[in-house]
Structures are given as C-alpha cells and as structure tokens.
Amino acid sequence: MxxxxxxxxxxxxxxxxxxxxxxxxxxxxxxxxxxxxxxxxxAGLISVRAAAESELPRSKFKRCVCNEVRGAIFHPPSFEPLMIEGQETKAFVIKRDxxxxxxxxxxxxxxxxxxxxxxxxxxxxxxxxxxxxxxxxxxxxxxxxxxxxxxxxxxxxxxxxxxxxxxxxxRRLLSCVQVSGIYSGDTDLVELFFGKSVAPGFFAWAIPVDEKVARLGLCIDTAVSTCKPLQLLGTFLERLKKEDKFKSSFDFLTGVIPLGxxxxxxxxxxxxxxxxxxxxxxxxxxxxxxxxxxxxxxxxxxxxxxxxxxxxxxxxxxxxxxxxxGREIRLGMLLHELRCRMEDKDFDAVFRALADEEFLKTIARRGDMDYQSSALLPAVRRLLVQPQTLALLSKLLMKKHKL
Ligand SMILES: Cc1cc2nc3c(=O)[nH]c(=O)nc-3n(C[C@H](O)[C@H](O)[C@H](O)COP(=O)(O)OP(=O)(O)OC[C@H]3O[C@@H](n4cnc5c(N)ncnc54)[C@H](O)[C@@H]3O)c2cc1C
Missing domain, CATH: 3.50.50.60 (FAD/NAD(P)-binding domain)
Structure with a gap:
C-alpha cells in the first residue's frame, strides 16, 4: 500500500x-x-470557537452537544468561591465519541x-x-x-x-481520572476546585452534562504529586457527597494530558x-x-x-x-510552573486578591477560553500591584522546585 x-x-x-x-x-x-x-x-468541554473550527455542519454538531455553559465557579481551598459568568454561551459540553x-x-x-x-x-x-x-x-x-x-x-x-x-x-505529563455521576449544581456553569490537597499541579472539575449528571474529575502533574489521582478522586467525591452535591457515579475513565x-x-x-x-x-x-x-x-x-x-x-x-x-502556550507553561509550587494557602491568597466584582465582570466580558492570556495577563497584573501577592509571586519564582 x-x-x-x-x-x-x-x-x-x-x-x-x-x-x-x-x-x-x-x-x-x-x-x-x-x-x-x-x-x-x-471531559468534552470545548469553546464556541472550537465548535466552528471543527467545520461540522450545524445539524451534525448539534448531535454531539449535551449542554451549553456561560461561565465558571472557581473554588479555592478555603476562601469563598469566585464566579465568572457571561451573558451568552461560552462553551459546549460534548459527547467526544x-x-x-x-x-x-x-x-x-x-x-x-x-x-x-x-x-x-x-x-x-x-x-x-x-x-x-x-x-x-x-x-x-x-x-x-x-x-x-x-x-x-x-x-x-x-x-x-x-x-x-x-x-x-x-515537558510534563498530567495524569487524569474522571467519573460521570449524579450531581446537583448549576447547569450553566462549570466548577473548578483548586488546591495542592485537591489536585497537586492542576485542579478538579465538575462539568454539567444536564440537570442531573456531571463529569467529575481531576488531573495531577506527575512531576509534583506524591498522591495517586484515583486516591485524590476518592477524597474529592467524598467532599462533594458531604456537601450534598454528589450521589453516585456510573462511568469511569483515565487518561494523560501532555503539557509543553x-x-x-x-x-x-x-x-x-x-x-x-x-x-x-x-x-x-x-x-x-x-x-x-x-x-x-x-x-x-x-x-x-x-x-x-x-x-x-x-x-x-x-x-x-x-x-x-506559541506565545499562549509559553505563558500558560510559566503559570503552570507557578501553580505546581503553590500551597493551599497560596491559592487562597491569589483568589482573595482577584475577588473584586468589577474585575470579575471585565474578565467575564473579555476572557477567552482558547487565548487565555486575555484573562491571565490582567489577573497577573492585578496580583503584581498588591503587596501581599507580589511577595507571594516572587517567593514562588524563587522557590526551589524538584522536577
Ligand atoms: C480526562 C481528560 C479530560 C480532558 N478534557 C478536555 C476538555 O474538556 N476539552 C479539551 O479541549 N480537551 C480535553 N482533554 C484533552 C483532549 O482530550 C486531547 O487534547 C485531544 O483528544 C487530543 O486530540 P488528538 O487528536 O491529538 O489525540 P487523541 O484524541 O488522543 O487521538 C489519538 C488517536 O491515535 C490513536 N493511536 C495512538 N497510537 C496509535 C498507533 N500506534 N497506531 C494507530 N493509531 C494510534 C489512538 O487510538 C487515538 O484514537 C482532556 C483529556 C483528558 C485525559
């Protein structure tokens, strides 16, 4: 042949x-x-732009879609959650198969x-x-x-x-696990859970598929985590159960994501x-x-x-x-490196510094899922002008980190 x-x-x-x-x-x-x-x-979350990039005829793309989302709720380890909510659909939850x-x-x-x-x-x-x-x-x-x-x-x-x-x-590999489960959350919003204790080097997620079901998962960076993803997923699901958000799961997958x-x-x-x-x-x-x-x-x-x-x-x-x-990926890698060095209290400090209604509204308007510098650069600028987070960023940059 x-x-x-x-x-x-x-x-x-x-x-x-x-x-x-x-x-x-x-x-x-x-x-x-x-x-x-x-x-x-x-997890099947793709932007509206990605849907267009697929060039699928409208009727065919519709058959892949389970849900549409407008924004996200960010859960720091202990600080109160932040919400970034747009007016219109930002992303589709799709059936990847x-x-x-x-x-x-x-x-x-x-x-x-x-x-x-x-x-x-x-x-x-x-x-x-x-x-x-x-x-x-x-x-x-x-x-x-x-x-x-x-x-x-x-x-x-x-x-x-x-x-x-x-x-x-x-340069790096993330190891990931995910279940589908009975979940009660807002169907319009994905939820992201941060913290070294939750998912070292990454985050956990709840992506609503419909009113009753969500995809619940997490990734870890294999270079920094001493815990196995499955063990962390167990802890994450237990927490959601205690919060009365999650009941039972009926589906399971694993995978890897390459970074850099x-x-x-x-x-x-x-x-x-x-x-x-x-x-x-x-x-x-x-x-x-x-x-x-x-x-x-x-x-x-x-x-x-x-x-x-x-x-x-x-x-x-x-x-x-x-x-x-290339520039988007380079900036993303730099921020990923910093994320890998953060303790739970550092995540709380960063989210506290970003918790400003006007700022979150601007990010909701201007933020772009595919070109994330649109949200990340304003966030970094905001951290740099606050003495506490400026000190934190310089500490993270200097931190000796075994990789
Ligand atoms: C848990 C998890 C959640 C994710 N969530 C999202 C998300 O919400 N949104 C998003 O955009 N991305 C997400 N991703 C990443 C996304 O899945 C990948 O980036 C995407 O699938 C990459 O597409 P690809 O075509 O490069 O590779 P793949 O989709 O991995 O396809 C590679 C194909 O190559 C085939 N193959 C491999 N080796 C051989 C061989 N030797 N001979 C023949 N065939 C071979 C495989 O069978 C496979 O079909 C997620 C990844 C994971 C693991």
Whole structure:
C-alpha cells in the first residue's frame, strides 16, 4: 500500500489533518481502535470557537452537544468561591465519541481513507530511487502490513510511536481520572476546585452534562504529586457527597494530558499534531481546539510537500503553528510552573486578591477560553500591584522546585 500522506491516529487532530491533506493528496488514516472516538478520554468541554473550527455542519454538531455553559465557579481551598459568568454561551459540553466520529466522516467525505483496528508498530525512513519514503509497519486486524507514505503526520496522542520515532517528549505529563455521576449544581456553569490537597499541579472539575449528571474529575502533574489521582478522586467525591452535591457515579475513565511542546515538532517528511506535539492549553489542559487548528495546517502543508522536491512545507510547520499559539502556550507553561509550587494557602491568597466584582465582570466580558492570556495577563497584573501577592509571586519564582 502506498499513500502520499499517512496520518497516525483518528482523533480530532488526525481527522482535520486528513481532511485537509485529502483535498490535494492521497491520504490514509490508520487508527488502532475499531471505532473512532472510543474509548473516550476527555471531559468534552470545548469553546464556541472550537465548535466552528471543527467545520461540522450545524445539524451534525448539534448531535454531539449535551449542554451549553456561560461561565465558571472557581473554588479555592478555603476562601469563598469566585464566579465568572457571561451573558451568552461560552462553551459546549460534548459527547467526544460522536464528535470524533463526525470529524472522521467529514474527512472520509473529503476523500481520506481509513484503516481501522490497525496499529502502527514501526516507522523507518528509506531511500527509494531519488526519493525518501516513510515505511510503516502496521498490525492490521491481526495481520502485518507495510504501508509507504511520502509524508507522515503523527496524530497519535500523548505518548505515541511517532513522538518516540523522532526522539521527542512533552515537558510534563498530567495524569487524569474522571467519573460521570449524579450531581446537583448549576447547569450553566462549570466548577473548578483548586488546591495542592485537591489536585497537586492542576485542579478538579465538575462539568454539567444536564440537570442531573456531571463529569467529575481531576488531573495531577506527575512531576509534583506524591498522591495517586484515583486516591485524590476518592477524597474529592467524598467532599462533594458531604456537601450534598454528589450521589453516585456510573462511568469511569483515565487518561494523560501532555503539557509543553518539545523544541521541534517536525522532521523531514514527518509532522506531529495535537497531543503528539503537546499542542494543549497548559492552564486548563484543553487540547481539542489547538489540535484541530494545527491538524489543518499540517494537512495543508503535507499535501503541498508531496509535490515539492525539498519539503519546504514540512520544515515551515513548526514556525507557522508556533506563530499562532506559541506565545499562549509559553505563558500558560510559566503559570503552570507557578501553580505546581503553590500551597493551599497560596491559592487562597491569589483568589482573595482577584475577588473584586468589577474585575470579575471585565474578565467575564473579555476572557477567552482558547487565548487565555486575555484573562491571565490582567489577573497577573492585578496580583503584581498588591503587596501581599507580589511577595507571594516572587517567593514562588524563587522557590526551589524538584522536577
Ligand atoms: C480526562 C481528560 C479530560 C480532558 N478534557 C478536555 C476538555 O474538556 N476539552 C479539551 O479541549 N480537551 C480535553 N482533554 C484533552 C483532549 O482530550 C486531547 O487534547 C485531544 O483528544 C487530543 O486530540 P488528538 O487528536 O491529538 O489525540 P487523541 O484524541 O488522543 O487521538 C489519538 C488517536 O491515535 C490513536 N493511536 C495512538 N497510537 C496509535 C498507533 N500506534 N497506531 C494507530 N493509531 C494510534 C489512538 O487510538 C487515538 O484514537 C482532556 C483529556 C483528558 C485525559
């Protein structure tokens, strides 16, 4: 089998890359699972902008949506909760399996082929005559296959084979657990719970699916947490039970989220997209929007590169995606590092300093889920002008931190 472009992985980044590559080049998606979108490893919260970026027809997107939210309640460890509430829908709570399957269908309609239940187990680059090709060893429905690809797009998630082939790793890994459960909260608002005692290096969440059900989960940064996520989830659910908010759970998932892209995400004839390139918002762990955005870019460049002698398209990939979202990710990583150094009392101090009605209203108006510097920079500025939090920030910056 031979294709111009082979995409490893049929998640959102892979499907969008395939859709765009297939416009001008023969394209194959190789997916190890039997069904696109399964198993689900996501809380399913995506912005209104991400919904548009998916390019799904309205009727198809509607089928993925369980709920719409307008804002968030932030719970510090001991200080009173803060609410940021917009007037209109800011984000959708989606069924990721249906969403991913719809993206795959659109890619297939656009001309991409799919090879399901097929896992890439080996990658080599070979010189054939005057050109270099990627040669992929695939175990497909129990049989071994060889597939040749002019350009390879690695959309195979946080610790996939394409990343290993290029010898690259994300800077940090979050380990995540989530249940679906019977929950009583505001269906319009997600709830985020902060504290080293709650989720070291990250936060816990309650994302309302409807009036009765929410997705309840947390991530930890594996470099700083001494506790296991499952143990922390137990403590978190117990707390919600005591507060009379949570009754019982009926669903369970685990997953990892990569943070901090490696120095390069492309090599001759290979590009990494989505979680494979850690194109993830470091502050919230959301990767669907950036993954789709960079997937499209990689697909476009791959199709161009197959027609070029020197693959200039592929070599420009790194520069082009970083121009769009590199600054956001860098700022997010800096704040993530600080978050990893914070004790419970530090979270309380930060939230106390931000608890101002006018300030929260401005953030509700201007804050942007995908370009988080819109809210984070004003928040940092506010912390810098208050003597207590200025002192805290300098202490956190100086703090020796074993990673
Ligand atoms: C608990 C949790 C909650 C999250 N919540 C959110 C959220 O609310 N909003 C948000 O935006 N993001 C969220 N994320 C992150 C989001 O799920 C990812 O960023 C997103 O799925 C990345 O898309 P992707 O296409 O890069 O990779 P993936 O969706 O991981 O897809 C990779 C695909 O590659 C396939 N694959 C891997 N290796 C091979 C191989 N060797 N051969 C063939 N196929 C292979 C896999 O089977 C998989 O289908 C969450 C993540 C977790 C773990």
């Amino acid at each position: 031979e294709y111009d472009v082979v995409v490893v992985g049929g998640g959102p980044a892979g499907c969008l890359a395939a859709k765009y590559a297939a416009e001008h080049a023969s394209t194959l998606v190789v997916e190890e699972h039997a069904k696109i979108g399964e198993p689900i490893q996501c 249906i969403f991913d399957a719809a993206l795959a269908e659109e890619a297939a309609r656009g001309g991409a082929d799919f090879l399901m239940r097929s896992k890439i187990v080996g990658i080599k680059q070979k010189r054939v005559g005057s050109e270099t090709l990627n040669e992929l060893k695939v175990v497909s429905n129990g049989k071994e296959l060889k597939i040749k690809a002019r350009v390879l797009i690695g959309a195979d998630g946080a610790s996939g084979i394409t990343q290993r082939f290029l010898g690259l790793r994300p 892209p490696p120095k390069r995400t492309a090599a001759p004839l290979v590009m990494l997209v989505g979680d494979a390139a850690a194109q993830v918002k470091p502050v919230t762990g959301g990767g669907v929007y950036y993954g789709m955005k960079c997937g499209k870019l990689a697909g476009r460049l791959a199709a161009r590169a197959v027609k070029e002698e020197h693959n200039r398209g592929v070599s420009r990939y790194d520069k082009l995606w970083r121009r769009e979202i």
